[in-house]
Amino acid sequence: MNLYTLRDLSKRYSRGGEAVTIFEGLNMQIAQGDFIAIMGPSGSGKTTLLNMLGGIDRPSSGTIECQGERIDNLSEARLSKWRAAHVGFIFQFYNLMPTLNAAQNVELPLLLTKLSPKQRKEHIATALDIVGISDRAKHYPRQLSGGQQQRVAIARAIVSDPKVLLCDEPTGDLDRVSADSVLEMLQLLNSKLNKTIIMVTHDPAAAKYARRELRLDKGRFIEQESAQ
Amino acid sequence: MRQTLAVTALNIKSIPQRLGMSLATVMSVALVVAVMLGFMALTNGFAATLNNAGSEDVAIILRAGSQAELNSGLSRDDVVLIETAPGIVRDAEDRPVSSAELYVVVDGIKRSSQTEANLPLRGVEEGAERLRQGFTLVEGRMFAPGAAELIVGEGVGREFQGFDVGSTIRLGSNVWTIVGKFSTGGTVFDSELWTEAGVLQNLYQRGASYQSVRVKLDGPEGLSQLQDYAENEPRLSLDIITEKQYFADQAVGMTRLISAGVALAYIMAIGALAGAWNTMYSSVDARVHEIATLRAIGFSGGSAFIGTMLESLMLAAIGGLVGAIAVYVIFDGMSASTLGGGFTQVVFSLSLTPSSIISGMILAIFVGLFGGLVPSIRAATVPLLQVHR
Known part of the structure; x- marks a missing residue:
């Protein structure tokens, strides 16, 4: 079953009065439960594509459907609600709120739901437990290592149980050991919780954790089977 | 939310x-x-x-066009004519409830800055206190007739030095004894020094002149009766307004x-x-x-x-x-x-x-x-x- 369907997708922007095309006429389908690594040279449009899948950027033309619903033409307000309900983001630099502790950071997406404080607490505990960082719930980001911060960010991304996790270079700021640990975590979320994961990475070793690798080059996809 | x-x-x-x-x-x-x-x-x-100083039922009478007491001048004859006018409350002995007054400016030393500042020294007639709402003698006694004695407003005692009850003070060439302190509830009169009008006239060579007359008005019509009287009396040229209006101005x-x-x-x-x-x-x-x-x-x-x-x-x-x-x-x-x-x-x-x-x-x-x-x-x-x- 397809989660995403991209049809004839194009992205252009103007730089210094000159029109720049990132990609043109891109077609793609992403199945529910897939784990895709998108690779490619800088400027190939990997992150732009990820942004469009997450509803934080819009295509210049073409359509994006998620579970049969077009998201490319939703209003800003509806898109905010859609993101809150369907997508969990994991960023290279974690994007945690420095003034909130780990549990409070994880709680943020739940504030957009109708859950009671008690239910929110339960969800937070579960999410922190899944990523193995329950003992750091009261720690602030500055008190955590990079790997631990990324685990908190993963907990925040999964706490509201979204269908898809969009990861932008999730291990780009981590050492190899921490990176492997985070990638194993993503693999686990994909295999055990059936989360669809789309990960942009420069790192071939990271890409190996995905079910399939897609190389975006000159506006076209070249598929490679993952070693997984 | x-x-x-x-x-x-x-x-x-x-x-x-x-x-x-x-x-x-x-x-x-x-x-x-x-x-x-x-x-x-x-x-x-x-x-x-x-x-707060002004009262609706007290009129202040000045020489026409003078605008303020300091610029005004009234003779004893003017005062006698005013005191016979209608519209003024009279006491049990048929005397008008009024006070012909004059004032001079003296120097006081401010406690805060130790600098000199002007203070009004007012000469009043017996019963002047009845024309000031809320007048209370809070310390000491009233000045004695004919004596160089002062009672001082609370504000003066607070802001200026040398006006404690029982002390003496030299103002110009005269030495005064402070015999009492009064309050009118924080009105402008609390900034004044009072003595008997006759004493002030003598010590400051003012002869028999005054600067204002305050009278208690006899009901709501009192002011117009008094004004009509003054207008029709060719020997008088006066401005008559309520005290409240005077201070508001x-x-x-x-x-x-x-x-x-x-x-x-x-x-x-x-x-x-x-x-x-x-x-x-x-x-x-x-x-x-x-x-x-x-x-x-x-x-x-x-x-x-x-x-x-x-x-x-x-x-x-x-x-x-x-x-x-x-x-x-x-x-x-x-x-x-x-x-x-x-x-x-x-x-x-x-x-x-x-x-x-x-x-x-x-x-x-x-x-x-x-x-x-x-x-x-x-x-x-x-x-x-x-x-x-």
């Missing part, structure tokens, strides 16, 4: 990261509100002192001057507004990445707008409160004196009223609202792509 509270809480929690700038905004708003409330307290206190000029201070506060408010704007803009600027992250998670632009606006309003409101509390603690009830009508010092208490405080807080909120508006719009429209910055 929840997301707005969350964004607001995040903003507030991040204030320590911008403590200096936030404090500068708080202090600039506090200063604006303090200046405004300080001037309002002056205006309130000064106006209250002069307005005296207060206008000074109140207007002090009110200019409030205008100054409004001008300063524009500066504070720029400060609030700058702080909030910096606040948003420093958190563009966080705001974009929240938006990416699903928080609305509206919550970013309201959260930023609430932070701005909160800083401004704290500033307003700090300003109001400072003015209240430092100035409310403080005794001050300034030049009033007749080139003499009017002693009055600064008064910070609840309505003044409300006005100050409204000004603070105004600064917060308009200072936070553009930064709030910026927060609501932070490009989501900043999430990757």
